Amino acid sequence: MRRTWWPLGPASVLVPAGAIVVAVLAMTWPRLDWPYPLWVQTSAQFHQQFTWAGMIAATWACWYATVMHAKDRIWLRPNAPRLGAPAVVRHLTMLVGWFVGAYLVALVPVTLSTLGGIGTPDPLVMLSGVLAMVAATALGYALGAVVPSAVVVPLVAIGFYALLVGGSANGERLAVVAPVLNLEPELGQRESLPLLVFRVALFIVVAVAAIVLAGRAATRVQPWRAAVDAAVCLAVPAALVAAALIRPPVVFVADAHPPASCTEKRGIRYCVHAENRARLGDLVRAVDPIIVRFGTKPANIDQVWDQALTFRPIDMENARGLEIAWLEPDGAIESGVATTAAGIYACDDEYTTRLGLITGDIDHYLTTGVLDGTLAGLSAPEMRQWLAKHQNQLYACTLTPNDLPGAEAR
Amino acid sequence: MLKIEGIVAGYGRRKVLRGVNWDLRPGVTGLLGPNGAGKTTLLSVLVGLLKPKAGSIAVGDVRFGFVPQRFTMAGGMRLLDAISYTAWINGVARHDCDAAASRALAAVDLSDKADERVKTLSGGQRQRAGIAAGLAHEPDVLVLDEPTVGLDAGQRWRVRDLIASIGRTRLVIVSTHLLEDVSHMCDRVGVLTGGRLVFDGTVSELEASDGPRERRSPIEAGYERLLEE
Secondary structure, eight states, X not given: OGGGTTTSOTHHHHHHHHHHHHHHHHHHGGGGGOSSOBHHHHHHHHHHTHHHHHHHHHHHHHHHHHXXXXXXXXXXXXXXXXXXXXXXXXXXXXXXXXXXXXXXXXXXXXXXXXXXXXXXXXXXXXXXXXXXXXXXHHHHHHHHHHSOSTTHHHHHHHHHHHHHHHHHHTGGGGTTTSSSOSSOOOTTXXXXXXXXXXXXXXXXXXXXXXXXXXXXXXXXXXXXXXXXXXXXXXXXHHHHHHHHHHSOOOSEEEOSSOOXXXXXXXXXXXXXXXXXXXXXXXXXXXXXXXXXXXXXXOTTOOEEEEGGGOSSOOOTTTOTTEEEEEEOTTSOEEESHHHHHTTTTXXXXXXXXXXXXXXXXXHHHHHHOOOOGGGTTOOHHHHHHHHHHHHHHHHHTOXXXXXXXXXXXX | OEEEEEXXXXXXXXXXXXXXXXXXXXXXXXXXXXXXXXXXXXXXXXXXSSOOSEEEEEOTTOOEEEEOSSOBOOTTSBHHHHHHHHHHHTTOOHHHHHHHHHHHHHHTTOGGGTTSBGGGOOHHHHHHHHHHHXXXXXXXXXXXXXXXXXXXXXXXXXXXXXXXXXXXXXXXXXXXXXXXXXXXXXXXXXXXETTEEEEEEEHHHHHOSOSOTTXXXXXXXXXXXXXXX
């Protein structure tokens, strides 16, 4: 066992490996009991969990390099046959083995929990995440070898985190170079092949450049040569990054004609992605009570579609009265059916306010069955009767105070 | 064993060594000289840290071990690991490194410290650990730069005895400015001043010079006469 962390002690690899496992498990734990896990999302976890894991790997590799390559270490003799690349390769083999090993071990539970889930694993997506970890380890190590001082270690940690957070905040523009994507793919989407090929190539190039740079730095060339080496080694990855930022590849792609599974109830057509076939009944059961509370089919709702069917532009001819439902992997189903049926977005705020926020109270009733606020005192049949009589005015924003429920009685 | 011919070396345009010729034989050879004479520069050329501007060193397949004046090991490392890693860097096969390190630690009488952290060693132990690091890959030539600097009297004696014993089996070149070091552990001595080797002979030959013996040791007298010349 000792040879797996030699020459430094076990803490030099067990502490960061443990931290990586804890960070990844903490972030993926809530996914383990999701009833409808998606392989497209689980595959993406191989790069999405990079935020903490990559920072830990880069920082610790940097520290390791500063320890092993500190300027006056007795083993840094220029005539030593294993100084430079052989030592760097040995250190990085060990560090990458531990860090990437810990990362993969920590991803085992979420991967196992997805067995039998929706879709299929994407090996290229997973590979891109693993290579990002390799590149981060090599890059952190190279920075420590170039500047073998403890001062550089926290700077690497802060720099990596800022880069990842900044990359994430910049949305799709930096997706091509930042291992962590701003958004996770959904069912019906996948990471584009150009994006994946580019990222895989970039992370390999960064790792190789970092190894070469660390090897050169470890032989203690003069400072100006070190600067030239750094510029030469980083030129290729920098050129790749620049090219990608000028013409970034598309991040996600979706099928042009995603397969759908549909059914109809009370005049409303429900459709889910074919991979979500098992959840079609759940969708109907989630939406139908709203329709029941409304009393009749709302005039502005004809169909409710699974979001997974909507990643390509929809033919407007087919999109009449369309509502989108989000079928979350954790079992939740959300839609805007009640909101749309209540006419909330049909009219402007001034109109809604003038009518005493009635649309909000209708939305609340349709969602929960509870009549309160401006609708307090009404019975459910009276509410259904009012909706049937006034829904066209509701959606055309032509209701007057005299039309409000209870006004006639008043 | 090691032949140095016409070495010229320096830093930038400044020449520190101005044509050094030296024929080195097995045993402990001291390299004496005042501050700035070029001792460290000559050692740097010998072990490949500095490229000479002119001259040559006939080394053949000679392997060097080098212990610089100032060196560190990672404080948290076990001593055995630090020495075995140095052996590995110097070309020893990984599976032989621990045995090589153990032998080197035994040679410097630090076997009982093998499992201790480097940071717990005393100054003298640390210096001996450095020599063990220089020895672990069993070099033909061991080069030591000021190995007794900063040690107390007792530690200096131990290190001198150790160097003398190592010199029985290989060439050891010791740079020092302490004449006592030379008289106690060296078989031969070279005196470097002004970038040139002005003396190459035995300690007895260096001692054989005139001087007010009532206040100087024979070696001090011989050494000072050389510098004056």
